[in-house]
Amino acid sequence: MSTVLDVRSVHVRRGTRDVLRGVSFAVARGQIVALMGLSGSGKSTLLRSIAALDPFEGGEISVGDVVLKPNVQRPSGADPLRRQVGMVFQFHHLFEHLSAIDNVCLAPLHVQHASPGETRARASVLLEQLGVGHRAAARPRDLSGGEAQRVAIARALAMDPPLLLLDEPTASLDPARRHSLGESLAQLAASGRALLVTSHDDDFVRSFATEVVILADGNVAERGEPRAVLSAPKHDATKALLRGET
Amino acid sequence: MLRVPLWAAIVVTAALAAGAVHAQAAPAIRWGGDAEGGAPYVEADAQDPKRVVGLDVDVAELIAKELGRPAEFVQIAFTSLDQSAARGDFEIALDGIEDSAARRASLAVTMPYYEFREVLTVRAADAMRFRSLADLRGHRVATLGGTTAYELLLAGEREQGIEPISYDDDVHPYEDLLNGRVDAVLLDNVIAERSMRRMPGLVTQPDAAAVGHYVGILAPAQTALRDRVDGILRQAMIDGRLETILRRWLVWNDDQPKLHARLLAAGEGTPAAAAVELPRSVWTMTWQYIPSLLTAAGLTLALSCLSMALAVCLGSAIAIGRVYGHRVLRAVLTAYVEVMRGTPILLQLFVIYYGLAPVVRLPAFAAALIGLGLNYAAYESEIYRGALEAVARGQLEAARVLGFTKWQALRLVRAPQAFRFALAPMTNDFVAMLKDSSLVSVLTVMELTKQTQIFATNLGSWVVPGALCAALYLAMSLPLAHAARRLEARWKVPEAS
Numbered sequence: 016m017s018t019v020l021d022v023r024s025v026h027v028r029r030g031t032r033d034v035l036r037g038v039s040f041a042v043a044r045g046q047i048v049a050l051m052g053l054s055g056s057g058k059s060t061l062l063r064s065i066a067a068l069d070p071f072e073g074g075e076i077s078v079g080d081v082v083l084k085p086n087v088q089r090p091s092g093a094d095p096l097r098r099q100v101g102m103v104f105q106f107h108h109l110f111e112h113l114s115a116i117d118n119v120c121l122a123p124l125h126v127q128h129a130s131p132g133e134t135r136a137r138a139s140v141l142l143e144q145l146g147v148g149h150r151a152a153a154r155p156r157d158l159s160g161g162e163a164q165r166v167a168i169a170r171a172l173a174m175d176p177p178l179l180l181l182d183e184p185t186a187s188l189d190p191a192r193r194h195s196l197g198e199s200l201a202q203l204a205a206s207g208r209a210l211l212v213t214s215h216d217d218d219f220v221r222s223f224a225t226e227v228v229i230l231a232d233g234n235v236a237e238r239g240e241p242r243a244v245l246s247a248p249k250h251d252a253t254k255a256l257l258r259g260e261t
Numbered sequence: 262m263l264r265v266p267l268w269a270a271i272v273v274t275a276a277l278a279a280g281a282v283h284a285q286a287a288p289a290i291r292w293g294g295d296a297e298g299g300a301p302y303v304e305a306d307a308q309d310p311k312r313v314v315g316l317d318v319d320v321a322e323l324i325a326k327e328l329g330r331p332a333e334f335v336q337i338a339f340t341s342l343d344q345s346a347a348r349g350d351f352e353i354a355l356d357g358i359e360d361s362a363a364r365r366a367s368l369a370v371t372m373p374y375y376e377f378r379e380v381l382t383v384r385a386a387d388a389m390r391f392r393s394l395a396d397l398r399g400h401r402v403a404t405l406g407g408t409t410a411y412e413l414l415l416a417g418e419r420e421q422g423i424e425p426i427s428y429d430d431d432v433h434p435y436e437d438l439l440n441g442r443v444d445a446v447l448l449d450n451v452i453a454e455r456s457m458r459r460m461p462g463l464v465t466q467p468d469a470a471a472v473g474h475y476v477g478i479l480a481p482a483q484t485a486l487r488d489r490v491d492g493i494l495r496q497a498m499i500d501g502r503l504e505t506i507l508r509r510w511l512v513w514n515d516d517q518p519k520l521h522a523r524l525l526a527a528g529e530g531t532p533a534a535a536a537v538e539l540p541r542s543v544w545t546m547t548w549q550y551i552p553s554l555l556t557a558a559g560l561t562l563a564l565s566c567l568s569m570a571l572a573v574c575l576g577s578a579i580a581i582g583r584v585y586g587h588r589v590l591r592a593v594l595t596a597y598v599e600v601m602r603g604t605p606i607l608l609q610l611f612v613i614y615y616g617l618a619p620v621v622r623l624p625a626f627a628a629a630l631i632g633l634g635l636n637y638a639a640y641e642s643e644i645y646r647g648a649l650e651a652v653a654r655g656q657l658e659a660a661r662v663l664g665f666t667k668w669q670a671l672r673l674v675r676a677p678q679a680f681r682f683a684l685a686p687m688t689n690d691f692v693a694m695l696k697d698s699s700l701v702s703v704l705t706v707m708e709l710t711k712q713t714q715i716f717a718t719n720l721g722s723w724v725v726p727g728a729l730c731a732a733l734y735l736a737m738s739l740p741l742a743h744a745a746r747r748l749e750a751r752w753k754v755p756e757a758s
Binding site: 091098104111112122 | 653655656658659660661662663664665666667669670673674677678681
């Protein structure tokens with residue numbers, strides 16, 4: 016099993032608060048790792064550090080063959096990291112002025128300089144695979160939450176990154192759509208990608224994650240096979256999560 | 262209690278009453294003129310700028326004295342004197358006002374008190390080359406707008422192919438003649454002689470292009486006062502007081518005794534206007550002015566489009582500089598925006614056209630385009646800066662994660678979205694630009710409002726010219742507003758998620 020993401024003793028400080036105090040875990044190809052924790056536990060912060068949107072203060076993060084060091088603001092643009100990691104934001108952040116398919120095509124065309132014909136064909140296939148092929152021409156404002164999310168996933172996959180980060184992908188979905196999304200993510204993992212997903216939804220995590228990492232007080236509170244961890248919670252934070260606290 | 266003798270009270274009361282009666286009987290006669298660049302007719306006194314001096318001031322005081330009333334000066338822009346006379350802002354205007362058929366048709370006009378010649382002034386080096394309008398085919402000839410001289414130039418445009426340039430004052434035409442922006446100036450000999458005294462290097466050709474007369478103008482109903490003024494002028498011609506005034510202002514010449522003799526021989530009644538022009542009906546004149554109004558509208562539209570294009574390009578650059586630039590660059594750009602927004606656009610236009618003339622002699626249209634463009638760029642930049650900052654941060658993060666450079670993110674994501682926020686205020690500004698472009702008439706650009714003003718002055722009424730002008734502006738701005746509404750509907754900014 017080849018490791019795509021390796022998070023080692025990552026420390027994040029925001030203001031005077033230590034949000035993460037040395038978190039370590041890894042994600043390999045074929046895995047779906049779920050990051051759980053109460054609000055403010057640092058799930059999204061960690062995701063943003065892995066995507067190099069925000070710097071971190073200590074430790075090290077390896078994404079593929081790229082090593083992120085603390086306190087380094089990475090340059091925008093030509094960065095080998097960008098070929099390694101794709102991100103799906105909680106609120107999708109689809110480019111409002113472009114149709115769904117143009118959202119998917121934009122980065123391959125301008126970052127990879129791929130041919131327009133090929134890019135468009137690949138984008139159609141991706142949208143089709145994610146079940147939103149019929150919405151290719153729609154503007155983001157005309158898409159439902161679930162559709163927008165799938166388009167956002169297609170946009171991230173268009174750059175073919177081995178690691179995909181998804182921030183709260185189930186938050187805006189009804190149970191039926193959560194299940195269908197989980198199946199799509201499982202397919203992506205099966206095709207050899209590594210997925211790191213933050214979630215509050217323990218049913219979703221039980222059904223689709225291969226591993227769960229519970230964050231509390233800036234540390235990994237417990238981790239392991241989701242069914243095992245969630246059926247016999249040891250840490251108070253895990254128990255609180257299962258009680259439905261957020 | 263103080264005892265006042267009865268007789269003293271009666272005397273004081275009677276004196277006050279008499280004073281009141283006297284003041285009621287002789288209120289000041291309000292007379293109008295334009296002291297701005299108005300020498301030698303009416304100008305501010307260099308010793309005491311609150312007072313006015315000039316030959317028309319002396320004529321007004323002569324008339325006031327004979328009427329037994331004090332004279333009170335009313336400042337009115339030269340081009341508005343006719344309308345103000347008709348409105349009754351003053352009783353009479355005296356300011357080197359030319360006799361014309363249009364004035365006689367719409368106002369009460371006094372007898373002439375001065376005969377002038379329309380003369381051609383050129384640079385000394387061109388004295389042999391440009392002797393008359395006929396020699397000036399394809400050349401720019403300047404004059405004061407709304408005058409007989411301007412009518413002559415318009416005729417010269419049709420018949421001799423000259424290019425008439427209209428100014429708002431009678432000083433800048435000669436300055437622009439000296440610095441080469443125009444090749445000749447056609448104006449009254451009074452003004453030409455004065456300008457030659459002030460600026461060496463100019464020559465006035467001896468032959469007159471036309472002869473005209475200065476008159477006083479009054480509201481149409483004031484014929485009784487007009488007749489009294491005529492009597493006073495006639496008496497001043499006989500007893501030499503008018504000659505004294507004209508000599509004092511160095512404008513007495515051989516034409517004047519002949520004019521006086523002719524007028525005195527003709528007896529009572531005001532002689533007809535000099536035959537410089539034919540009386541024409543409103544509709545003939547309107548018909549004749551329509552082509553020049555359309556040309557002026559075209560110029561307004563072209564100028565607005567080009568200026569707006571400049572303002573959009575420059576405004577975008579400023580906005581991007583202020584959002585992305587280094588601290589020093591941001592400070593410089595902020596200063597530019599504040600200076601352009603904080604000073605009047607008229608001042609900026611004057612500086613670009615006249616102030617920079619010794620360094621770079623911009624053609625009037627180019628100066629107008631640059632002036633409007635630079636000014637509007639400041640306002641546009643503020644709109645674009647706001648629009649750029651209104652684009653959600655998540656959009657930029659999404660672009661960053663996908664590997665776009667900062668400039669790609671700006672070009673492909675941020676700018677296109679900001680454009681939608683900026684569209685409505687931009688359209689507003691473009692409509693404002695269409696109207697603000699009328700300011701550039703101060704640089705002799707013959708845009709729509711200026712052309713309308715000339716039309717109205719020559720017609721003696723604002724009704725038809727005003728309506729036509731408004732219709733033309735609306736014909737330009739309404740389709741624009743409509744197009745903008747459609748574009749906005751198409752690119753409607755979605756509700757924030």
